[in-house]
Amino acid sequence: DQQVKQNSPSLSVQEGRISILNCDYTNSMFDYFLWYKKYPAEGPTFLISISSIKDKNEDGRFTVFLNKSAKHLSLHIVPSQPGDSAVYFCAASGGVNTDKLIFGTGTRLQVFP
Amino acid sequence: ETGVTQTPRHLVMGMTNKKSLKCEQHLGHNAMYWYKQSAKKPLELMFVYNFKEQTENNSVPSRFSPECPNSSHLFLHLHTLQPEDSALYLCASSLEVTGNTIYFGEGSWLTVV
Numbered sequence: 072d073q074q075v076k077q078n079s080p081s082l083s084v085q086e087g088r089i090s091i092l093n094c095d096y097t098n099s100m101f102d103y104f105l106w107y108k109k110y111p112a113e114g115p116t117f118l119i120s121i122s123s124i125k126d127k128n129e130d131g132r133f134t135v136f137l138n139k140s141a142k143h144l145s146l147h148i149v150p151s152q153p154g155d156s157a158v159y160f161c162a163a164s165g166g167v168n169t170d171k172l173i174f175g176t177g178t179r180l181q182v183f184p
Numbered sequence: 185e186t187g188v189t190q191t192p193r194h195l196v197m198g199m200t201n202k203k204s205l206k207c208e209q210h211l212g213h214n215a216m217y218w219y220k221q222s223a224k225k226p227l228e229l230m231f232v233y234n235f236k237e238q239t240e241n242n243s244v245p246s247r248f249s250p251e252c253p254n255s256s257h258l259f260l261h262l263h264t265l266q267p268e269d270s271a272l273y274l275c276a277s278s279l280e281v282t283g284n285t286i287y288f289g290e291g292s293w294l295t296v297v
Contacts, residue, residue: 073226105285114188114274114288115227160227171240172286174227 074098075163077175084182090148092178094161097142101173102165106135106146109158109177119146123165151182187211188289190275196295197265205260205292207275215281216258218250221272221291233258234281265296 076095084090092106102123107115121128121135121144128135134147148155161175188209197203209216218230232240233252247269249261258275275289 075226107288114190114276114291117285117287120285162227171229171232176226 073176074101075161075173075175077159077161077178079178080176081179081181084151084180086153086182086184087150090146090151090155090180090182092146092148092159092161092180094144094146094175095142096144096163096173098163098165098173099142100165101163103163104135104137104144105162105172106133107160107162107174108155109160115160118159148180151180153182153184156180156182188275188277188287190273190289190292192292193290194293194295196297197262198297199265199267201265202261202263204262205273205275205294207258207260207289209256209258209275209277209287209289211277211279211287213277213279213287214255215278216252216255217276217278217286218248218258218260219274219276219288221274223271227274231260232281239281262294265294267296270295 074097105120106118108118109115119130119133119135121137126137137144158177158179160177162172164172191206216233220228229242230244231250236252251259272291274291276286278286
């Protein structure tokens with residue numbers, strides 16, 4: 072049973088436009104959410120996180136939104152740049168498994184000129 | 185330079201070989217992890233070490249044997265692996281086990297032939 076789901080395996084966006092990556096979760100006990108970015112042949116790099124006490128966290132071009140009632144979070148990248156092309160992983164932790172990060176399967180973002 | 189260093193970056197081994205993956209973190213963290221990244225599957229947690237003590241073994245087969253001599257070093261000993269064990273193995277660390285951002289190494293690509 073996959074507790075963290077990224078239903079879109081890929082996304083293609085034009086440079087300068089907004090990229091929206093989505094993530095759904097099923098465990099209402101999750102209270103900490105993260106986004107990681109992964110380039111080919113490299114390990115994931117931490118991008119941005121959000122605690123369940125917030126509904127928005129912004130860091131430069133990256134904003135994460137959390138909708139607890141819908142058990143949904145999204146990552147907005149604006150404006151998108153070609154260097155943002157990578158696989159983005161959503162992750163969550165909390166509840167009885169506070170020491171475990173549960174990852175989604177990832178969404179491959181391609182930003183074209 | 186990444187704070188989490190993994191060697192080797194690429195490894196090809198036969199099913200009867202014994203090899204080891206090495207991880208070193210320079211971040212002063214107390215928790216270290218092994219993850220497995222297979223194609224089209226979520227990132228899978230394998231082992232968790234907290235202050236050199238193993239706190240989680242996520243039902244990993246015994247052909248994978250972790251070793252954590254100190255908080256800065258983590259090994260994954262490999263013995264009689266199978267072709268389906270071919271994957272990217274990621275080491276990671278965090279300041280503490282609970283609710284912290286995890287920082288990943290670049291990974292070790294393993295191919296079992």
